[in-house]
Amino acid sequence: MEHTVVSASKFNAWFGDNHVVKDVTIGIEKNQVIAVMGPSGCGKTTFLRCINRMHELIPGATAKGSLKLYDDEVYTMNPIYVRYKIGMVFQRPNPFPNLSIYDNVVAGYKLNGLKMAKADMDVIVEKSLTSAALWKEVKDSLHKKGTFLSGGQQQRLCIARAIAMEPEVILFDEPTSALDPISTSSVEQLFHELKENYTLIIVTHNMQQAARVSDKTAFFYMGELVEFDDTKQMFTAPTDVRTQNYITGRFS
Amino acid sequence: MTPLENEITALKKELISMWILVQSQLNKAKDAMVQFDKDLAREVLIKEKRVNAFELKIDRDCENIFALYCPVAVDLRFLLAALKINTNLERIGDIAAGIALYIVESSVNFDVKALESTSLIRMYDEAVNILIDTRTAFEKEDTVLARSIFKRDDVLDAINENAPLVVAEVIKADMNSIPEALYILSVIRKLERVGDQSKNIAEEIIFYVEAKILKHLESSQKHIEGEED
Numbered sequence: 001m002e003h004t005v006v007s008a009s010k011f012n013a014w015f016g017d018n019h020v021v022k023d024v025t026i027g028i029e030k031n032q033v034i035a036v037m038g039p040s041g042c043g044k045t046t047f048l049r050c051i052n053r054m055h056e057l058i059p060g061a062t063a064k065g066s067l068k069l070y071d072d073e074v075y076t077m078n079p080i081y082v083r084y085k086i087g088m089v090f091q092r093p094n095p096f097p098n099l100s101i102y103d104n105v106v107a108g109y110k111l112n113g114l115k116m117a118k119a120d121m122d123v124i125v126e127k128s129l130t131s132a133a134l135w136k137e138v139k140d141s142l143h144k145k146g147t148f149l150s151g152g153q154q155q156r157l158c159i160a161r162a163i164a165m166e167p168e169v170i171l172f173d174e175p176t177s178a179l180d181p182i183s184t185s186s187v188e189q190l191f192h193e194l195k196e197n198y199t200l201i202i203v204t205h206n207m208q209q210a211a212r213v214s215d216k217t218a219f220f221y222m223g224e225l226v227e228f229d230d231t232k233q234m235f236t237a238p239t240d241v242r243t244q245n246y247i248t249g250r251f252s
Numbered sequence: 253m254t255p256l257e258n259e260i261t262a263l264k265k266e267l268i269s270m271w272i273l274v275q276s277q278l279n280k281a282k283d284a285m286v287q288f289d290k291d292l293a294r295e296v297l298i299k300e301k302r303v304n305a306f307e308l309k310i311d312r313d314c315e316n317i318f319a320l321y322c323p324v325a326v327d328l329r330f331l332l333a334a335l336k337i338n339t340n341l342e343r344i345g346d347i348a349a350g351i352a353l354y355i356v357e358s359s360v361n362f363d364v365k366a367l368e369s370t371s372l373i374r375m376y377d378e379a380v381n382i383l384i385d386t387r388t389a390f391e392k393e394d395t396v397l398a399r400s401i402f403k404r405d406d407v408l409d410a411i412n413e414n415a416p417l418v419v420a421e422v423i424k425a426d427m428n429s430i431p432e433a434l435y436i437l438s439v440i441r442k443l444e445r446v447g448d449q450s451k452n453i454a455e456e457i458i459f460y461v462e463a464k465i466l467k468h469l470e471s472s473q474k475h476i477e478g479e480e481d
Contacts, residue, residue, distance in 0.1 A: 208322050237463030244325045248326060249254045
């Protein structure tokens with residue numbers, strides 16, 4: 001499809017002999033927020049980490065099947081380029097502790113040896129921090145260490161760092177599970193704004209968050225993609241009984 | 253069971269208790285009408301407050317469950333259905349009270365022949381039976397039984413449509429029976445509403461169990477489009 005950004009077809013992933021993602025077929029459209037949920041060990045985070053080829057960084061981890069960014073097979077692309085195009089934000093805010101706020105935002109450029117004029121870098125920093133709804137809070141302290149910020153601000157700094165590379169897709173692995181409700185709310189608000197320009201894929205254990213922020217939801221169980229549908233449909237009338245049992249808390 | 257399941261089970265029991273009370277109110281109003289028993293009619297009016305109390309309690313319970321448990325899927329559908337069923341039952345309670353009020357205020361006894369010739373008794377019995385069957389459908393989550401309500405409501409509608417002519421015959425036969433005949437017509441209209449409320453309840457049961465919306469469809473379509481795939 002023309003608007004499909006990420007697509008998988010019969011995609012599988014393993015840790016050694018452990019088959020953790022089984023024959024997943026999915027199409028994720030541009031400028032949508034996708035929530036990925038399922039019980040612990042269902043393969044959702046592994047699938048997420050396959051999308052930007054972080055899965056293969058773990059010894060013994062393998063993958064097979066088709067996984068595309070637009071029309072290009074992710075597993076035949078340069079992994080560094082894949083991670084430019086598919087950014088990632090993790091569960092715990094992880095700004096580089098020794099870098100300033102400013103340098104954290106442009107860390108992707110600096111660490112990859114991409115040189116640019118200071119003025120261009122200033123533009124990227126302001127634009128990224130503004131997109132991450134952090135600019136107003138930190139514009140007067142750009143050269144302080146990122147770790148001086150609150151947890152919620154640090155997470156938004158990590159989002160700004162991902163945005164700075166101008167990715168197509170941003171992956172979020174339980175991005176608010178370490179945040180308080182106010183910080184969670186500001187990050188969720190950010191999702192709505194970010195989807196104007198990016199496609200967001202969010203692994204979350206918080207079903208209410210999935211319901212609040214996503215356009216579509218994918219439910220994984222025991223490595224399988226059980227159901228992928230509009231979030232409204234999923235939370236009012238899921239078609240698979242396993243989805244219903246999970247979201248209603250009746251999972252045995 | 254999860255805490256939410258416990259809450260929903262308790263709410264379901266409460267709705268069934270309300271249902272039984274409303275059904276009893278409707279039956280007592282009928283007995284009061286047929287026997288012209290003013291004491292029984294007064295009892296219906298007093299117990300109407302209990303129906304109203306049930307409605308408020310169920311509304312509040314639903315509100316609490318929404319706020320505290322954020323229900324989804326079948327639980328969400330159950331709560332949405334429970335809210336609407338609650339309103340429908342309360343309205344049927346109002347209808348029973350309305351029938352009883354006339355008995356309390358009226359000085360004229362009813363001619364049993366007129367009640368029969370207008371099919372009022374038959375209609376009344378069918379309305380009560382429909383209400384009982386909606387309760388059974390709710391308790392057993394039986395959507396086949398719920399679907400049968402649509403056709404049976406058509407029977408009540410037919411009696412209602414025919415009522416002006418039949419009531420006119422009663423008046424023609426005895427001009428002194430005008431107040432009584434008008435009351436019979438009014439009860440027929442009320443019972444037609446009981447059928448409509450029961451039909452709404454049946455739609456809610458199907459929505460809750462099967463996630464299918466049958467509102468505003470013709471009853472023949474409800475059978476075809478609503479059935480399980």
